[in-house]
Amino acid sequence: MSQSHISGVRLLPGRLVLTVYALILALPLLWMVISSFKPSVEVYGRPWSLPTAWKFENYSQAWEMGVSQYFVNSLVVTSVTTALVLVVAALAAYSLVRMHNWVARLTLMAVMGSLVISPQVSIVPLYDLLGRVGIIDTYEAMVLPYVAYRLPMAILLIRAVFLEVPRELEEASRLDGCGSFRTFVNVYWPVSSGVLATAAILTIYYTWNEFLFALIFVNSDELRTIPAGLMAFRDALATDWGVLLAGLTIAAVPIVVVFLLGQRFLIAGITAGSVKG
Amino acid sequence: MRSKTERVLDHLFLLPALIFLGVFILYPLVANVGFSFSEFTLGSAEKSFVGLANYKQLVTDPIVRIALTNNVLYAVISVVMQVLVSHALAATVLVVLPNRLATAARSFFFVPVLISMTAVAILFTFVFDATDGLLNGLLEAVGLGNLAQPWLGDTTTAIYAVISVSQWQSVGYTMLLFIVSMQNIPTDLYEAAALDGAGLLRQYFSVTLPQTREMIFVVMVLTVSGAFTVFSEPYILTGGGPGNSSQVLATYMYRVGFFQNQMGYASAVATLIFVITLALSLGQARLFRTGRE
Numbered sequence: 001m002s003q004s005h006i007s008g009v010r011l012l013p014g015r016l017v018l019t020v021y022a023l024i025l026a027l028p029l030l031w032m033v034i035s036s037f038k039p040s041v042e043v044y045g046r047p048w049s050l051p052t053a054w055k056f057e058n059y060s061q062a063w064e065m066g067v068s069q070y071f072v073n074s075l076v077v078t079s080v081t082t083a084l085v086l087v088v089a090a091l092a093a094y095s096l097v098r099m100h101n102w103v104a105r106l107t108l109m110a111v112m113g114s115l116v117i118s119p120q121v122s123i124v125p126l127y128d129l130l131g132r133v134g135i136i137d138t139y140e141a142m143v144l145p146y147v148a149y150r151l152p153m154a155i156l157l158i159r160a161v162f163l164e165v166p167r168e169l170e171e172a173s174r175l176d177g178c179g180s181f182r183t184f185v186n187v188y189w190p191v192s193s194g195v196l197a198t199a200a201i202l203t204i205y206y207t208w209n210e211f212l213f214a215l216i217f218v219n220s221d222e223l224r225t226i227p228a229g230l231m232a233f234r235d236a237l238a239t240d241w242g243v244l245l246a247g248l249t250i251a252a253v254p255i256v257v258v259f260l261l262g263q264r265f266l267i268a269g270i271t272a273g274s275v276k277g
Numbered sequence: 278m279r280s281k282t283e284r285v286l287d288h289l290f291l292l293p294a295l296i297f298l299g300v301f302i303l304y305p306l307v308a309n310v311g312f313s314f315s316e317f318t319l320g321s322a323e324k325s326f327v328g329l330a331n332y333k334q335l336v337t338d339p340i341v342r343i344a345l346t347n348n349v350l351y352a353v354i355s356v357v358m359q360v361l362v363s364h365a366l367a368a369t370v371l372v373v374l375p376n377r378l379a380t381a382a383r384s385f386f387f388v389p390v391l392i393s394m395t396a397v398a399i400l401f402t403f404v405f406d407a408t409d410g411l412l413n414g415l416l417e418a419v420g421l422g423n424l425a426q427p428w429l430g431d432t433t434t435a436i437y438a439v440i441s442v443s444q445w446q447s448v449g450y451t452m453l454l455f456i457v458s459m460q461n462i463p464t465d466l467y468e469a470a471a472l473d474g475a476g477l478l479r480q481y482f483s484v485t486l487p488q489t490r491e492m493i494f495v496v497m498v499l500t501v502s503g504a505f506t507v508f509s510e511p512y513i514l515t516g517g518g519p520g521n522s523s524q525v526l527a528t529y530m531y532r533v534g535f536f537q538n539q540m541g542y543a544s545a546v547a548t549l550i551f552v553i554t555l556a557l558s559l560g561q562a563r564l565f566r567t568g569r570e
Binding site for chain 1: 283284286294295297302305308312366369370374382386387389392404414448449477508513531535543544547554
């Protein structure tokens with residue numbers, strides 16, 4: 001729809017509605033950031049005014065009270081998960097494009113089926129399994145299931161791009177004497193930087209915010225990622241609201257920044273796969 | 278022809294993915310059904326077969342009924358907000374804002390989606406706080422102080438407060454999907470409609486809606502299955518309370534399994550969630566196909 005020949009007056013109601021919606025989204029976030037610089041008495045006492053004195057210590061205190069550890073844990077878990085997803089998915093997508101037998105067809109069906117299975121359903125058997133293997137309360141207890149649940153999305157996205165690679169390029173590579181692995185590295189890997197970035201951003205977004213597995217599969221505070229850690233942080237702080245809000249702000253900012261930088265890839269990914277965390 | 282080693286390599290490349298999917302997605306799905314016919318506790322190897330006992334308990338459990346009702350409520354409100362309202366808002370963005378601003382708005386509306394639900398939910402405990410909450414403060418400021426109440430602490434309002442937090446976060450997500458799919462509609466369709474004398478509203482119903490119906494279907498499926506698997510929001514905001522008034526199936530499953538230590542019964546609840554989400558997805562896919570013919 002184009003708005004070029006519509007008069008300004010007629011656009012007013014729509015703009016009003018969008019402004020109200022924007023305010024509903026912005027006010028709590030604005031309040032969170034401003035209050036994170038306040039002493040606790042002012043958080044509720046003067047909710048909509050600026051701090052009388054900006055209390056930057058809230059941030060250092062939140063950071064030292066465990067948020068730094070949660071942050072590191074989230075970084076480790078997110079980067080390892082993302083790296084594994086990309087490598088495993090790219091190799092699988094490559095095989096799926098080259099193979100034309102029942103193994104490939106069955107795998108593709110399993111991948112598509114897995115896409116609609118929500119992790120919530122598997123909590124009990126996964127806990128049981130991780131317990132029997134003896135990795136409850138380790139990074140692996142989060143990383144391995146995360147990788148599995150992100151793989152279907154990544155494989156399908158990457159496969160779609162690999163399918164576009166002209167057969168001739170692959171033939172040429174084979175005539176040059178390149179084996180499977182060299183063909184993968186020379187022909188497929190170079191065309192996939194865009195889709196790999198998309199898959200990476202989607203994986204980062206999911207892993208950074210995942211709560212259920214992080215809550216159940218890990219018990220030690222030293223291993224908690226930000227989402228599960230914030231719960232413990234809240235309970236420990238009780239009424240030290242300024243510090244709690246500083247912790248929330250620290251948790252929210254990195255992923256928003258990553259999004260602003262990689263927006264193009266994230267939007268490409270969620271519209272192609274329409275996959276929600 | 279490819280050499281034999283190459284064909285072996287191709288299979289080998291597939292292996293890691295197959296192991297991940299098999300061990301962490303497909304096995305748990307099957308095991309879950311098996312577990313639901315037995316009784317066992319956290320960390321114990323002993324599982325005793327109890328037949329249909331867990332399912333008999335499931336159909337008579339009053340809390341399951343409350344949880345299921347709440348999930349249905351969640352689904353209905355989510356569909357209204359994340360499909361109907363969000364679709365209309367997306368169209369509004371594209372009509373009333375110039376292109377640059379539309380792109381900026383799209384990004385801004387997406388920001389809540391990016392923030393971890395834990396942080397969002399903790400933030401909203403401040404919004405809904407009974408005595409000093411921002412919402413109650415706002416109501417008092419505009420002279421509606423008599424509406425102020427303990428939103429999360431009242432059995433009638435708790436589930437609605439929880440659901441509203443989900444909407445606050447997710448509408449921007451489905452809006453983005455709708456905006457992107459609306460931007461792909463050929464402009465000459467609108468020009469033709471305008472020539473036929475169709476106003477903005479008419480254009481919305483006769484061009485925008487039919488042209489985005491695939492995306493509407495995808496968003497419907499996502500929203501509905503999301504509503505039946507929701508966990509973080511009720512868990513963090515209310516823990517399913519007060520009483521069990523804001524319990525949903527996933528929080529109840531967690532409570533039964535990891536607090537009351539009835540892992541078999543928790544598996545039965547999980548199976549119920551799986552069956553519901555699967556049936557709803559298949560049902561919607563079928564509806565969508567018949568609608569297209």
